[in-house]
Amino acid sequence: DVVETQEHYKSRWRSIWIMYLTMFLSSVGFSIVIMSVWPYLQKIDPTADASFLGWIIASYSIGQMVASPLFGLWSNYRPRREPLVVSTAISVAANCLYAYVHVPHSHNKYYMLTARALVGFGAGNVAVVRSYIAGATSLTERTSAMANTSACQAVGFILGPVFQTCFTLIGEEGITWKLVHLQLNMYTAPVLFGALLGVINIILIFAIFREHRVDDMGRQCKSVNFEGEESGVLDQDAEGNVDHVAVVAINFLFFVILFVFAVFETIATPLTMDMYSWTRKEAVFYNGIILSVVGIESVIVFLVVKTLSKKTGERAILHGGLLIVLVGFFILLPWGKKLPNIQWQEIKNNSIPRTTSTEMLMPFWSLQATQLPSNHTVEPVGCPVTQSWCLNTPMIYLAQYISSDILIGLGYPVCNVMSYTLYSKILGPKPQGVYMGWLTASGSGARILGPVFVSQIYTHLGPRWAFSLICGVVVVSLLLLEIVYKRLIAFSVRYGRMQE
Numbered sequence: 001d002v003v004e005t006q007e008h009y010k011s012r013w014r015s016i017w018i019m020y021l022t023m024f025l026s027s028v029g030f031s032i033v034i035m036s037v038w039p040y041l042q043k044i045d046p047t048a049d050a051s052f053l054g055w056i057i058a059s060y061s062i063g064q065m066v067a068s069p070l071f072g073l074w075s076n077y078r079p080r081r082e083p084l085v086v087s088t089a090i091s092v093a094a095n096c097l098y099a100y101v102h103v104p105h106s107h108n109k110y111y112m113l114t115a116r117a118l119v120g121f122g123a124g125n126v127a128v129v130r131s132y133i134a135g136a137t138s139l140t141e142r143t144s145a146m147a148n149t150s151a152c153q154a155v156g157f158i159l160g161p162v163f164q165t166c167f168t169l170i171g172e173e174g175i176t177w178k179l180v181h182l183q184l185n186m187y188t189a190p191v192l193f194g195a196l197l198g199v200i201n202i203i204l205i206f207a208i209f210r211e212h213r214v215d216d217m218g219r220q221c222k223s224v225n226f227e228g229e230e231s232g233v234l235d236q237d238a239e240g241n242v243d244h245v246a247v248v249a250i251n252f253l254f255f256v257i258l259f260v261f262a263v264f265e266t267i268a269t270p271l272t273m274d275m276y277s278w279t280r281k282e283a284v285f286y287n288g289i290i291l292s293v294v295g296i297e298s299v300i301v302f303l304v305v306k307t308l309s310k311k312t313g314e315r316a317i318l319h320g321g322l323l324i325v326l327v328g329f330f331i332l333l334p335w336g337k338k339l340p341n342i343q344w345q346e347i348k349n350n351s352i353p354r355t356t357s358t359e360m361l362m363p364f365w366s367l368q369a370t371q372l373p374s375n376h377t378v379e380p381v382g383c384p385v386t387q388s389w390c391l392n393t394p395m396i397y398l399a400q401y402i403s404s405d406i407l408i409g410l411g412y413p414v415c416n417v418m419s420y421t422l423y424s425k426i427l428g429p430k431p432q433g434v435y436m437g438w439l440t441a442s443g444s445g446a447r448i449l450g451p452v453f454v455s456q457i458y459t460h461l462g463p464r465w466a467f468s469l470i471c472g473v474v475v476v477s478l479l480l481l482e483i484v485y486k487r488l489i490a491f492s493v494r495y496g497r498m499q500e
Contacts, residue, residue: 008220012136012212016145018204019129022084024152025197026123029091030060031160032190033098035284036168037116040187043172044101045108052109054455058448059113060120065444067124072437075128083128084205091122092198099188099195103181120444126153127440131432134424139216139490143314144306146421151302154413158295161288164190215429216492240495242427247435249484250423251442253318256477257415258443260325260470262450264408265291267458267466275395277341277381290402294409301413314418314425315488319481321414326474328407331400332467340395343382389462396463428491 033040037056041048071083098115101108130149137145167189174185184192215221268287272278278286309317383390420439427435458466 008212011210012214015209015212016133016136018209019133020148020152021204022088022125022201023129023149024156025088025194025201026091026126026129027153027156028160028163028197029095029119029123029194031157032163032194033160033187035161035164035288036187036190037112041109041112043187044112048109052113054451056109056113056116058451059117060123061444061447063117063120064123064126065441065448067121068127068440068444069434069437071124072127072131072433072435072440075131075433076431079211080128080132081205081209081211084125084209085202087122087125087128088198088202088205089122091119092195092202094118094122095191095195095198098191099182102183124437124440127433127437130420130424130440131436134427134432134436135429136212136214138214139425139492142424143309143417143421146424147302147306147417150413150417150420151299154295154298154302158292158299161292163193167193216490221429240428240491242430242435242491243487243494246426246484246487247423249480250419250426250488251439252480253322253415253477254419254423254439255442255446256473257322257325257412257419257446259446259450259453260329260474261408261412262447263454263466263470264412266451266454270454270458271396271463272401273381274383274387274390275340275401276398277343279379279381290405294405297406297409298413301410302417305414305417309418309421314422315481315485317414318418318422319478319485321411321418322474322478322481324407324411325415326471326478328404328411329467329470329474331407332396332404332463333471334394334396334464335400336394336397338395339393340390341382342390343380343384387459387462389464393462393464422488425490426488 034057038053041053041056067087071087074083094115097118098112101111101115104111130146133145133149134142168186170184170186170189172185172187174183174189176183182188213221268291269280269283272287273280273283305317385391423435423439424432454466457469
């Protein structure tokens with residue numbers, strides 16, 4: 001057995017930190033433009049409608065879904081630096097393309113679609129990052145490293161919109177650099193900033209990142225990924241087959257977890273506009289605050305989970321996380337008798353009273369109302385009469401909505417980290433690139449289908465159907481977890497090389 005030297009240990013953790021950074025940057029790349037895509041799209045191409053916006057948002061996940069298994073496969077046979085640098089370079093190029101989508105005279109929306117899909121394709125490197133971390137940590141370090149990876153990803157999702165908000169100070173016009181046709185404004189500055197971060201990331205990968213591999217006990221072992229090394233002998237610990245039932249089960253559970261969270265993110269704005277008669281601006285503003293708080297809550301949960309899992313084990317925590325998510329959606333079911341305010345098409349909307357559940361926020365609204373010029377047409381608020389369920393479905397109280405947000409913000413990060421950790425432990429010492437690629441792809445698939453599910457079920461059948469179906473899906477995944485519970489053990493524990 002090769003005992004790890006201090007120098008090797010330091011180098012290994014420096015490389016893992018570079019992977020954390022790569023993870024952070026790939027999620028910033030997704031979220032930094034998410035709030036400004038719609039106004040920018042309307043500005044550059046008036047022919048684009050809301051359904052096309054849906055495709056632009058989904059194109060990122062489609063790109064990631066296609067790329068993850070490919071980059072994963074590549075990283076199993078070659079030095080991981082190759083797929084990491086290539087994927088980051090694709091993201092940088094795609095961000096530059098996004099900054100130029102206003103230049104062509106027509107079809108601008110398709111250029112934007114291509115740019116977002118390519119950014120997603122570049123973000124397929126998440127599979128390489130996770131498989132590297134799985135291979136470069138011992139079983140005892142694994143949960144902590146996976147939790148840190150997820151925390152970096154979550155912080156990236158939270159900080160993206162914050163950077164975007166800072167860039168709004170530049171304004172819609174901004175500065176134009178005629179020579180290279182570059183407009184630096186509130187829409188293009190964030191992506192150019194993202195491209196700059198990508199370039200820094202590539203430099204760091206070349207400067208600091210090194211290939212490392214340790215077995216489940218933490219002993220150094222040979223890796224396929226070392227350049228110029230005869231990869232004849234892999235350690236004898238890799239003998240034995242991966243439990244594919246457990247692998248498929250975790251893929252399904254991960255799909256459900258991300259599907260449920262995508263539904264939750266997508267439904268926030270339409271639900272609050274329908275139930276509490278918020279205007280578009282109010283819905284974006286308040287939900288922005290709520291999602292930021294949920295994001296901060298998630299990061300705290302990631303840090304707590306690391307210590308908790310040492311006491312109870314990962315499976316029990318995953319079970320608990322799914323139960324919390326189930327309760328979160330169960331609370332969202334409409335229970336009361338009070339109906340939401342109806343948005344009639346013909347009547348002037350001023351005559352419709354506001355809901356009382358949000359009376360406390362009144363000063364903010366009255367302030368806005370006084371700023372409107374007298375000839376300004378008031379934006380219709382309330383539950384549109386075109387959604388027939390508005391007439392007979394009780395409203396979801398604000399307290400219900402906020403409690404649900406808190407619970408889902410608690411359950412989701414727990415499930416996310418535990419499924420990744422269990423997955424990497426089940427796969428054991430074999431190269432995990434392709435397997436991690438499939439896991440990332442199933443998560444991307446969930447992110448595509450979640451918003452589609454919401455827009456269909458919620459609009460046509462209402463919140464009662466939408467949330468009941470979600471509760472049903474979570475119950476099914478809890479049953480599946482019960483069935484495969486005993487199989488979700490580490491590879492080396494399964495083959496008796498280590499005690500659980």
